[in-house]
Amino acid sequence: xxxxxxxxxxxxxxxxxxxxxxxxxxxxxxxxxxxxxxxxxxxxxxxxxxxxxxxxxxxxxxxxxxxxxxxxxxxxxxxxxxxxxxxxxxxxxxxxxxxxxxxxxxxxxxxxxxxxxxxxxxxxxxxxxxxxxxxxxxxxxxxxxxxxxxxxxxxxxxxxxxxxxxxxxxxxxxxxxxxxxxxxxxxxxxxxxxxxxxxxxxxxxxxxxxxxxxxxxxxxxxxxxxxxxxxxxxxxxxxxxxxxxxxxxxxxxxxxxxxxxxxxxxxxxxxxxxxxxxxxxxxxxxxxx
Amino acid sequence: xxxxxxxxxxxxxxxxxxxxxxxxxxxxxxxxxxxxxxxxxxxxxxxxxxxxxxxxxxxxxxxxxxxxxxxxxxxxxxxxxxxxxxxxxxxxxxxxxxxxxxxxxxxxxxxxxxxxxxxxxxxxxxxxxxxxxxxxxxxxxxxxxxxxxxxxxxxxxxxxxxxxxxxxxxxxxxxxxxxxxxxxxxxxxxxxxxxxxxxxxxxxxxxxxxxxxxxxxxxxxxxxxxxxxxxxxxxxxxxxxxxxxxxxxxxxxxxxxxxxxxxxxxxxxxxxxxxxxxxxxxxxxxxxxxxxxxxxxxxxxxxxxxxxxxxxxxxxxxxxxx
Numbered sequence: 001x002x003x004x005x006x007x008x009x010x011x012x013x014x015x016x017x018x019x020x021x022x023x024x025x026x027x028x029x030x031x032x033x034x035x036x037x038x039x040x041x042x043x044x045x046x047x048x049x050x051x052x053x054x055x056x057x058x059x060x061x062x063x064x065x066x067x068x069x070x071x072x073x074x075x076x077x078x079x080x081x082x083x084x085x086x087x088x089x090x091x092x093x094x095x096x097x098x099x100x101x102x103x104x105x106x107x108x109x110x111x112x113x114x115x116x117x118x119x120x121x122x123x124x125x126x127x128x129x130x131x132x133x134x135x136x137x138x139x140x141x142x143x144x145x146x147x148x149x150x151x152x153x154x155x156x157x158x159x160x161x162x163x164x165x166x167x168x169x170x171x172x173x174x175x176x177x178x179x180x181x182x183x184x185x186x187x188x189x190x191x192x193x194x195x196x197x198x199x200x201x202x203x204x205x206x207x208x209x210x211x212x213x214x215x216x217x218x219x220x221x222x223x224x225x226x227x228x229x230x231x232x233x234x235x236x237x238x239x240x241x242x243x244x245x246x247x248x249x250x251x252x253x254x255x256x257x258x259x260x261x262x263x264x265x266x267x268x269x270x271x272x273x274x275x276x277x278x279x280x281x282x283x284x285x286x287x288x289x
Numbered sequence: 290x291x292x293x294x295x296x297x298x299x300x301x302x303x304x305x306x307x308x309x310x311x312x313x314x315x316x317x318x319x320x321x322x323x324x325x326x327x328x329x330x331x332x333x334x335x336x337x338x339x340x341x342x343x344x345x346x347x348x349x350x351x352x353x354x355x356x357x358x359x360x361x362x363x364x365x366x367x368x369x370x371x372x373x374x375x376x377x378x379x380x381x382x383x384x385x386x387x388x389x390x391x392x393x394x395x396x397x398x399x400x401x402x403x404x405x406x407x408x409x410x411x412x413x414x415x416x417x418x419x420x421x422x423x424x425x426x427x428x429x430x431x432x433x434x435x436x437x438x439x440x441x442x443x444x445x446x447x448x449x450x451x452x453x454x455x456x457x458x459x460x461x462x463x464x465x466x467x468x469x470x471x472x473x474x475x476x477x478x479x480x481x482x483x484x485x486x487x488x489x490x491x492x493x494x495x496x497x498x499x500x501x502x503x504x505x506x507x508x509x510x511x512x513x514x515x516x517x518x519x520x521x522x523x524x525x526x527x528x529x530x531x532x533x534x535x536x537x538x539x540x541x542x543x544x545x546x547x548x549x550x551x552x553x554x555x556x557x558x559x560x561x562x563x564x565x566x567x568x569x570x571x572x573x574x575x576x577x578x579x580x581x582x583x584x585x586x587x588x589x590x591x592x593x594x595x596x597x598x599x600x601x602x603x604x605x606x607x608x609x610x611x
Contacts, residue, residue, distance in 0.1 A: 006508055014508035021401035024394045028480055029417040035424070035432050090328035097325070107329055109603065114336060116531060116599035117592060118538025120565045124588040125339045127572070128346050148335060155332070179314050181321035209425025212540035212565070216572045236427045240541060243431050251435065258428045269423045 036262070043259025046252045052260075056222055056238070059247050066257050068224050069235040075226070076139050076218060076234060077208055080146035085200060088151045092158025092196075097184055099163070108159060115152040122148045123213025131217060139225075139232035142218035149210065150203040157199020161192040194275065201272035208268065209261045211236040235261055340592070347586035349579050358586060364551045364567075366576070371583035373590065375551040379561035380591075383468055383547065384536035386557075387475035392529050395480050399487025400513055415488065422481035430545035433474040438465035438546060441473070446558055461556040464548060469557040471547035475539060479532035486528035490521040490609055527605025534599035538591060540565040564591050 050065050057064030091111070095104045122145050130141035165188050173183040189196075214220075219231040220241065235257055242254035350358065354371060361372025398418070402411045446463035453459045494517055502512040518525070548560020549570060564587050575581040 006506060010508050010511065014510035017510040017514075018401075018405050021397040021405060025398035025401040025406065025414050025418075025484075028394065028398055028421065028484065029414050031477065032417055032421045032424075035428070038432060038436060039428060087328055087332060090325055091332050094325035094329050098322075103326075103329060107332065109607070110336060111332075112603045112607070113596060113600050116534045116538075116595065116603075117339075118540065118565060118595055120538065120540045120568050121343065121588045121592040121595075122339065124346070124568070124572075124585055125342050128342045128585070129338070148339070151332065151335070179318045181318050182314075184321070205423055209427060211425070211427045212569055215569050219573070236425060236541075239427050239431065240545075243427075243434060243545065254431055258431050261425055262428055265423055265425060266420065269420070 039255065039258050039262055042252070042255035043257075046256025047259065051253070051256055055224065056233075059245075059250070062249070064253075066233075066235060066238050066253065066260075068221065068233040069238040069257070070260065072139065072218070072221070072225065072233040073208065073235045075228065076142050076146060076214075076232065077204060079140065079143035079228060080150060080207060081200075081204065083143065083147035084150035084154060084203065087147075088154025088199075088203070089158050089196065091151075092155045092199075093162065093184060093189070095155065095159040096162035097180065097188070099159075108156070111152040111155040111159075115156065118212075119145070119149055119210055120212040123215065123217060126213060127216050137217060137219035137231040139218050139228040139230065142214050142232070142234070143228070145213035145217055146207040146210065149207050149213075153203040153206060154199055157202065158192070158196050161195025161199065162188050164195070165191040197275060198272045201268050201275070205265050205268035205272065208265055209236050211240055215240075343585060343589040343592055347582050347589050349582035350586040351582075353579060354583070358583070359590075362553060366571075366580055369577065369579055371580070373564070373587055375553050376562050376564040376567050376587060377590070378553045379468065379471075379547065380537055380563040380565070382557075383471045383475060383543065383561065383563060384533060386468075386472035387479060387536045388529060388533050390472070390476040391479045391483055391532060394476075395483030395528075395532075396487050396518075396525060398480075398484045400491060400517070402484070402488040403491035404513055404517065405509065415485070418481050418484050421477070422485070426478065426539060426542040429474050429478055430542035433470060433542060433546040434466070437473060438470050441465060441467070441470045445469070450558075457555045458557045461554075461558055463558040464560055466546050466548040466560060467558050468547065468561045471543050471561070471563070472557070474542050474546050475536045478539060478542065479536050482532045482535065483525075483528050486531070486606060486610075487521075487525055490524040490528075491517050493610065494520055521609060523605050524609035527602045527607075527609070530598050530602025531606065532602075534595045534602060537598065538565055538595045540569050544569050 048065075050063055052065055052070070053067050054063065054065035055068055056066065091107065095108050095111075098104045099108075125148065126141045126145035130144055131137055169187055169191060170183055173187045178186065214234050214237045218234050218237065220237045221231050221233040223233075225232045239254045239257040239261070242250035242257070245251075350371065354361065358371065358373050359377065360374050361370070362374045363370045363372045364375060365371075402415050402418075406414065442463050442465035446469070449459050450463065491513075498516050498520065499512060502516040503509075507515065543563050544566035547563060547566060549562050549566060550560040551562045551567070552559070554561065568584050568587055568591075572581075572584055575584055
């Protein structure tokens, strides 16, 4: 219909650009699938029961695993979550409930900017604060670095989740005589819970697999270590050490570790999105960065 | 504002106080606000502490080398001479190439997802590209080191050299781990950011713009290039700044594929070094206080630059997406 009146040259140009954009979008997806496929192919051959349950062994000794790294990752991320979740959620609540205040506006922007600060700089911060004064590396310092990485993400998703709660709900509660803290705890937080949980899961996914700050905080270990005050093994740190080593065996183990890491991160981020959709939230949960 | 007037009761006429609010509620309410503010100040303290700690940690280096630290090319722990130029060069060059590649591909991909893709395909591809953003950087590094690096030294490098060998950036021996490999890995890592934000920006454009352009007889591409993209160009600029900030600060993946040699070389086929990777590699080996201080100053430079770049980017994206 309209097409009849548009000269063929312009139509052809439009067609070519559309094809180019389709090529870009599918190309990016194909590269992702190629990377994932490669990690799965190489990783599966390294996976075995002993890989998941044993300690690392010296070069040349076959076998050995990354069990202490997996446990270390869980411990470090766990402690980080305990530090970051309360701060992130409470600041997020403040930003949403008092969104008209100057402090809230500037903090919201600050959290956005802080979410992009290089993790290595945060690692240095954790080092000067919690490693250097005590003269030894520790899992706690790594957890602190992770917490600083997570807090801005939790703040922003909590703020967003509360901000999309319909205004009428809040007004109704206030009209019934509920004070600010009751409106927040009994109405806003209940309505915003799916969105907040999504944010927490995405924050966990963000730090799982983060390596840079660990180099001089958790430092790594060859043994079982459960004391958060001591250097601790961590999975992504083990992958890094194995990958840059010259040994074929260790490269294979690095792929195995990468597979575990990717599965963990994907499960976290897919679950974050699904839990959000299932419970009927709207408006946030897209990981644009 | 409105809810505060109701809750506080002070601004209502004739000092009216609602009877139903009992005193425990008043105390709780005050505690609630105060507590939340307390957490806000804790957060502010951490952010301030981050900047101050890095500044304090780099005082030795700041005193010893002054502003010349930024352009001195010597990095020699034996003679205790430290200069940041090779690292700044490597960081800026690898990130800028990555941004140039990722902006072209990412904007087009975002346009496709928002405008041209059939609905279901758009959703599937969009989710795939968002998953790309969730992949840990260590995995990109691993893939870059064992898969991409051989491809660069075996195919991409020789092909570029054959076609554009007269350019200084494509001359010399082709290493596997080099600036080009690092740029390509960074490109992959920042693509999702640009694609996803471009898609969201264009999808948020009012439908009537689209309809007006098409009704005036433009082709779908003309609608995109003359209406959609110009109307969100500042948002897209912001997305590119966010991506640039991420590329500048990327540590592990760059460390694994850039070659880690502190020299400034015109050729993209030669190894380089970035600010973040020298910190990652040498921090635990820094034997003297001055050495450590120089590394912390590198961290400070990285922090300041990325705060500025991301600050601008966030401002631009915020203006358009909220």
